[in-house]
Amino acid sequence: MSHDVTHTRTQQEYEYDRKRANLGMRNQVTVFALMIFLTFIAFASVQAGMSAYLVAPLILLFAAVQVALQLYYFMHWSEKGHGMAQFFMYSAAFIAFTMILAFITIIWW
Amino acid sequence: MSSTAKKKGFGATIWDYLTTVDHKKIAVLYLIAGTLFFVIGGIEAMLIRIQLAEPNNDFVSAGLFNEIITMHGTTMIFLAAMPLLFAFMNAAVPLQIGARDVAFPFLNSLGFWLFLFGGLFLNLSWFLGGAPDAGWTSYASLSLASPTHGIDFYALGLQISGAGTLIAGINFLVTIINMRAPGMTYMRMPLFTWTTFVASALILFAFPPLTVGLFFMIFDRMFDANFFDHLNGGNTIIWEHLFWIFGHPEVYILVLPAFGLFSEIFATFSRKRLFGYSSMVFATILIGFLGFMVWAHHMFTVGLGPTANAIFAVATMAIAVPTGMKVFNWLLTIWGGNIKVTTPMLYGLGFIPSFVAGGVTGVMQASAPLDYQLHDSYFIVAHFHYVIVGGIVLALFAAAHYYWPLMFNQMLNETLGKITFVFFFVGFHCTFFIQHFLGLMGMPRRVFTYQGDQGWDLFNYISTIGAFLMAIGVILLVVNVIITAIKGEPAGRDPWKDGRTLEWAIPQPVPYYNFKQTPLVRGLDTFWIEKMEGNKEGxxxxxxxxxxxxxxxxxxxxxxxxxLFVAAFGALYHQDADKAWSLPVLIAGLAITFLSMIVRSLKDDLGYHIHKEELMNEKGGKK
Structure with missing residues (x-):
C-alpha cells in the first residue's frame, strides 16, 4: 500500500533471484523446443499419410499436452501464487465438460 | 487536484453521479435503478393479479397479458433483483474486506451503465411496437414465431445488460481475491463477502452460455440463421439447454448473496458468532458447484429420457443437503443468542420458514415423475415465488433496513419498518401459498384467463388480495425512506450497536477513501474483537x-x-425493409462506443493522490 518504503536486496537475495530467473528461462526454452517438436510431429504424421484413426487421436493428445505446457510454463502455473487461477480454470473446464457431455449424450445422439 | 467533497449544486451532483467511480456512489445508483425496475415489475405483477382476480376477466387482452408476464419475470430477475443485490455488494463488500475501493473502479461504473442502458432499452419496447411475449425463458419455438420486435428488444437488451453483469461479477472476484486487508484470510471473510465471491464466480461461468444463446437467437431472427429451426436442421431444444445452463446458476447468483445478508443479520442481532462458519463457507461453495449440474430439471418433460432425468433428479436433490446445513446453522446461531428483534431480524425470522417452504416444494419437483404432474401448473409459480420472494426479496428488504445507515448515515424508522414487514409478509403468503393448491387443482401457469366454477375462483381472488397487501408493504417502505430522508438525522458509527464486521468500524459518513489507514484483521468478526478489547477506534x-x-x-x-444503446436500435430496425436510417444508426452507435474505448486506451488517466497532510488534519482530509 505504502509507496515510500524501499527495499534493498542483499547479495544473497540477488544471487538467489538470478538463479531462479536462469532456471525459469531454461524451462521456458526447453518447453518451447518441446512444443515445436510436438507440432512438427503432428504435421509430419499428416504429411506421411498415416491412417486418420491414428493421426486424429495423436493430434488431440498433443494438443492437450501443449495446452498444459502453455498454462504451466508460459502462464506460470508451475510457480507459487497461482492457485486461485488454477482453481477457476479447472472449475471452468469441469463445468464446460459436463455441458459438452450432456449435449453429446442427450441432444445430438 | 484533490477532489474533496465541497457543497455542490444540483447539476454538479448529477454530473458527479454520472461520472463517479466510487463504489459507494455506484451502490446508490444501483439501488435507485434497481428500485425503479422493481416498481415497474411490481406494477406488472399487480396487472397480472387484477386480470386473474375473477374468471373470464377482460381487464387486459391475451396478447398484452403475455407481454406483461414476460416483462414481469425478465424485469424482476435481471433488472431488479440482481442490481439491488449489486447495490448492497458495492456498498458493503469493499468495506467488509478493508479495501479502499473495488479492484477496477472504472469497470464498476461501466458495469452499472451497461446494465441501466440495457434495462432501459428492454423497457422501451412497451412504447415501440410491443414488449417481448414469449415468457422470460423465451423458448425458441415461441420466440422465433413472435411477429413483433419484442423478442429483439429482449435479446439485445439482455445482451447489453448481461455484459454489465459479467463485468460486475469479474470485478468482485478480483476485488475479493486481491484487495483484502492484511490478516483478512479467506476463512476470516464475512459471509456476505463469501457469498458475493461465489455468486460472482457463478456469474463468470453462467453468463457466457446466455450470451451465446442470445446471439444464436439474434442470428436466427435477424439474419435468418437456423440454430433453433428444426425445419432447417436446427434444434429448438438447444435454446432450452443454453438458457437453463445459465438460468439455474442464475437462481443461485440471486439467492447466495441473500443467504449472506441473512447470515450477517442473524449473527449481528443474536449477538453471537455465526454458528458453523466454516461449514457455511463449505455449503456456499458446494451449492455453487452443484448449481451447474442440475439445469435439466427445468426440462424433465422435454423428453430427455429416463437416464438423463434420473441423473438430474438426484443431483437436484443433493442441493438440499448444503442448503439444509445453512438453515440449521442459522437456527443454531439464533439458538441461545441474545436476540434483538429489529426490522432486519424480523425479516430474517420470516425468511427461514418461507424459504424452507420453497425449498421443500423444490425437492418435490426434483422428483421427475411427480414433476410431470406439477409441470406448467400454478404449483411451479408458487414454488419459485416462495424461493425468490421468500428468499431474495425478503433479504433485499432486510438489507435495505440493515445497510441504510451504512449507505446514507440515517436509520429507517423501526416501527414503520415492522409494519411494512407485517403487510408484506402476510400479503406474500396470502398471494402464493394458495397458488400451490391452484396448481394441484390443475390451473396451468401463463393463462390469461380461466372459466369459472372449477373451484379456482375464490383462491384466485384471495391471491389477488394478497398481492395488494404486498403492494401496501412496498409503498410503506417508500414512505419510510421519504420520512427518513426529510428528517435527516445522522445515524453515526455502528448504529445497530452490535456490528461485528469491518464496515461498521468506519466513521460515518464513510470517507470517500474508506480507510485512512488499512486495518489489520485479527480474526473473524474483526470489529467485534476490537470492541471487546475496548479499542475505541474500532x-x-x-x-x-x-x-x-x-x-x-x-x-x-x-x-x-x-x-451500445444507440447501436441496438440500429440493429433492431435493420430487419425492416422500410427503415433505411437503421444502418447509419447502428454504425454511429458502434462508433461512439469504440471511440470512447479508444480515448480510454490512449489517454493516460493516472488518478491523483490524497496527501498525508490532508489526511492528518482533524477532518480526516475532508474540506
Whole structure:
C-alpha cells in the first residue's frame, strides 16, 4: 500500500533471484523446443499419410499436452501464487465438460 | 487536484453521479435503478393479479397479458433483483474486506451503465411496437414465431445488460481475491463477502452460455440463421439447454448473496458468532458447484429420457443437503443468542420458514415423475415465488433496513419498518401459498384467463388480495425512506450497536477513501474483537498514514454504454425493409462506443493522490 518504503536486496537475495530467473528461462526454452517438436510431429504424421484413426487421436493428445505446457510454463502455473487461477480454470473446464457431455449424450445422439 | 467533497449544486451532483467511480456512489445508483425496475415489475405483477382476480376477466387482452408476464419475470430477475443485490455488494463488500475501493473502479461504473442502458432499452419496447411475449425463458419455438420486435428488444437488451453483469461479477472476484486487508484470510471473510465471491464466480461461468444463446437467437431472427429451426436442421431444444445452463446458476447468483445478508443479520442481532462458519463457507461453495449440474430439471418433460432425468433428479436433490446445513446453522446461531428483534431480524425470522417452504416444494419437483404432474401448473409459480420472494426479496428488504445507515448515515424508522414487514409478509403468503393448491387443482401457469366454477375462483381472488397487501408493504417502505430522508438525522458509527464486521468500524459518513489507514484483521468478526478489547477506534491499523492513490471520475463508461444503446436500435430496425436510417444508426452507435474505448486506451488517466497532510488534519482530509 505504502509507496515510500524501499527495499534493498542483499547479495544473497540477488544471487538467489538470478538463479531462479536462469532456471525459469531454461524451462521456458526447453518447453518451447518441446512444443515445436510436438507440432512438427503432428504435421509430419499428416504429411506421411498415416491412417486418420491414428493421426486424429495423436493430434488431440498433443494438443492437450501443449495446452498444459502453455498454462504451466508460459502462464506460470508451475510457480507459487497461482492457485486461485488454477482453481477457476479447472472449475471452468469441469463445468464446460459436463455441458459438452450432456449435449453429446442427450441432444445430438 | 484533490477532489474533496465541497457543497455542490444540483447539476454538479448529477454530473458527479454520472461520472463517479466510487463504489459507494455506484451502490446508490444501483439501488435507485434497481428500485425503479422493481416498481415497474411490481406494477406488472399487480396487472397480472387484477386480470386473474375473477374468471373470464377482460381487464387486459391475451396478447398484452403475455407481454406483461414476460416483462414481469425478465424485469424482476435481471433488472431488479440482481442490481439491488449489486447495490448492497458495492456498498458493503469493499468495506467488509478493508479495501479502499473495488479492484477496477472504472469497470464498476461501466458495469452499472451497461446494465441501466440495457434495462432501459428492454423497457422501451412497451412504447415501440410491443414488449417481448414469449415468457422470460423465451423458448425458441415461441420466440422465433413472435411477429413483433419484442423478442429483439429482449435479446439485445439482455445482451447489453448481461455484459454489465459479467463485468460486475469479474470485478468482485478480483476485488475479493486481491484487495483484502492484511490478516483478512479467506476463512476470516464475512459471509456476505463469501457469498458475493461465489455468486460472482457463478456469474463468470453462467453468463457466457446466455450470451451465446442470445446471439444464436439474434442470428436466427435477424439474419435468418437456423440454430433453433428444426425445419432447417436446427434444434429448438438447444435454446432450452443454453438458457437453463445459465438460468439455474442464475437462481443461485440471486439467492447466495441473500443467504449472506441473512447470515450477517442473524449473527449481528443474536449477538453471537455465526454458528458453523466454516461449514457455511463449505455449503456456499458446494451449492455453487452443484448449481451447474442440475439445469435439466427445468426440462424433465422435454423428453430427455429416463437416464438423463434420473441423473438430474438426484443431483437436484443433493442441493438440499448444503442448503439444509445453512438453515440449521442459522437456527443454531439464533439458538441461545441474545436476540434483538429489529426490522432486519424480523425479516430474517420470516425468511427461514418461507424459504424452507420453497425449498421443500423444490425437492418435490426434483422428483421427475411427480414433476410431470406439477409441470406448467400454478404449483411451479408458487414454488419459485416462495424461493425468490421468500428468499431474495425478503433479504433485499432486510438489507435495505440493515445497510441504510451504512449507505446514507440515517436509520429507517423501526416501527414503520415492522409494519411494512407485517403487510408484506402476510400479503406474500396470502398471494402464493394458495397458488400451490391452484396448481394441484390443475390451473396451468401463463393463462390469461380461466372459466369459472372449477373451484379456482375464490383462491384466485384471495391471491389477488394478497398481492395488494404486498403492494401496501412496498409503498410503506417508500414512505419510510421519504420520512427518513426529510428528517435527516445522522445515524453515526455502528448504529445497530452490535456490528461485528469491518464496515461498521468506519466513521460515518464513510470517507470517500474508506480507510485512512488499512486495518489489520485479527480474526473473524474483526470489529467485534476490537470492541471487546475496548479499542475505541474500532480498528487496529496495518500501516502508518501515507498518501492514498485515488482514481479520477470518468464520463467514458456512460458513453461506451450509450453507444451500445444507440447501436441496438440500429440493429433492431435493420430487419425492416422500410427503415433505411437503421444502418447509419447502428454504425454511429458502434462508433461512439469504440471511440470512447479508444480515448480510454490512449489517454493516460493516472488518478491523483490524497496527501498525508490532508489526511492528518482533524477532518480526516475532508474540506
Amino acid at each position: 480498528m487496529t491499523y496495518a500501516e502508518p498514514i501515507s498518501d492514498i492513490h485515488m482514481p479520477n471520475n470518468s464520463f467514458i463508461p456512460f458513453m461506451i454504454s450509450f453507444g
